[in-house]
Amino acid sequence: MVLELKCVSKTYGSVTALKDISFGVSKGAWISIMGPSGSGKTTLLNLIGCLDKPTSGQILLDGVEISKLSEKELTRIRREKIGFVFQQFHLVSHLTALENVMLAQYYHSMPDEEEALAALERVGLKDRACHLPSQLSGGEQQRVCIARALINYPSLILSDEPTGNLDEANEKAVIELFEELHQQGHTIIMVTHDPEIGALAERKLLLDHGQLMPR
Amino acid sequence: MRKTQVFWRFLYAALVKRRSRILISLLALVVGTAVTAGLINVYYDVQAKMSKEFRTYGANLVVEPEDGVALQEPELTAVEKVVGGQDVVGSTPLLYHVVDTTGSSLVLVGIDLKEAKKVFPYWEIRGKWPETKNEALLGFEAAGKMLIKPGAQLEVLDRKTRVKTVLTIVGLVSSGDEVDNQLVVGLDLAREVSGREGEADQVYLSVIGHGEKVTQLATEISRLQGVKARPITRISTAEGRIMEKITGLVALAVAVILSLTGLCVGTTMLAAVVERRKEIGLKKALGASPGDVMKEFLSEALALGFIGGLAGWLLGFLVAQGIGYSVFQDSVALRWLTLPWTLLVSGVLTVTASWLPVQKAMSVDPAVVLRGE
């Protein structure tokens, strides 16, 4: 098991965003999380990604219980084990595609320009390495994000609606990349609204009002 | 090492690609440090120049005979010898003698025609400065009473001997003191008319330097046989008082300018942090610690302070030159020591001004800022 959640709950004041969530993810799996808006999908992803702490319950990442860790330790786990791909891309606007990938290397360990370039080649953007995000299309930006998420060989790739801001052609290119990653053995957890994309996963988790729906 | 290299690369990109955003801060810094550096530059120069400038308000040391009668030739030579090795703008003996003219009497003053120009630079001359033996300056008040214009001839008679001397009044002098009612001639002529060969009543000196130096020289001269010297202190005190006022004014101006600059840098920095909160959140998601975020923002602030400080220092020097020329008709010396100080002040200023914004940046919660729009 790469990831295991035991009775995880998260409340924001009086709002219960997640309630008693339990599930496990084995290595190399592709999990999709679906559910209506406000059902707690992003909250769940944030907890798994060590960006937030659960109100109660346990989260084990590579066998390490992370829900009680300090901010500093969570930061370390984020940089070592998690690769994020966001719906709004979140690229640093004044850095080139290449430098954005190198940024992840920089915080992780040692920046390696060759390796970062190879990662961009993998997502088909080697020739756009020196372009700023503003000079790239949405789909290209998202592919840079995927290259960035991959660069440190994370245990988990977390993706919150990676195709939510893309048109069909770009969506297809990005999804194909994810399928490739899956085939190469990466563990993927992806939030999506699109049933077709959801169907590509080995397992679907359905959230409603913060609770996991039985299949 | 490699990591440091990439750090600089990111810093460079943040500064260069975001240059339109940091322009206001940079401009504020340049102007702030320029005015500050300029003021400090001028301030130091004022101190030096004021002393010189104040000399133009007249002699600051007077030598007189100890016996109250006259300074004799050997005494004058001795004084000259002491003064010779000093920082002296000019010195002149003065010899007074009362003469008669048609209808009234006048005090005739003999001076060293070459040196007196430097000792009494505040004399305003209408006409020209006397050059030959029989040329003279007439105090403008006396000239008014006697209805004499430059170019006129004036006959003077010695009271006792009734020897007649004809002088050409080549100019009228206005000095604001007793000279306005006197007749100024060369020392040689005055000695001839008075029959006091080799004598003088006083020596006026204009010494470069502050009170203490003048007093020192006065003491040195007073050690000579038969003479006593005293500083004319009125000028030195005025000088000190003005300097005090200027110091206060410069300090106040610098404080106000630097606060305003800091305020401007601080607010633009704060705006930048708000604008870049997603970038900060992202970096934290990628594993940046609050310390990393602080390091990056403070580095940007320091770089800004450095660039702004350097440009401001250069500009400030030019401003100081401008002020120097317009006020003192002289260039302001380039003080290299002001460069490190300006950079230090500018660096400390930007870091201080960025303190609050940096705290805000460090506390950005990635879970909040990365969520949705």
Ligand SMILES: Nc1ncnc2c1ncn2[C@@H]1O[C@H](COP(=O)(O)OP(=O)(O)OP(=O)(O)O)[C@@H](O)[C@H]1O
């Ligand atoms: N910081 C917060 N403070 C208070 N309530 C919050 C906070 N973050 C999320 N919530 C609430 O938690 C619930 C779950 O939010 P979440 O963003 O996880 O939903 P989601 O499933 O990702 O929705 P969407 O599909 O619109 O992205 C919502 O009711 C939301 O209002």
Ligand SMILES: [Mg+2]
């Ligand atoms: Mg969401």
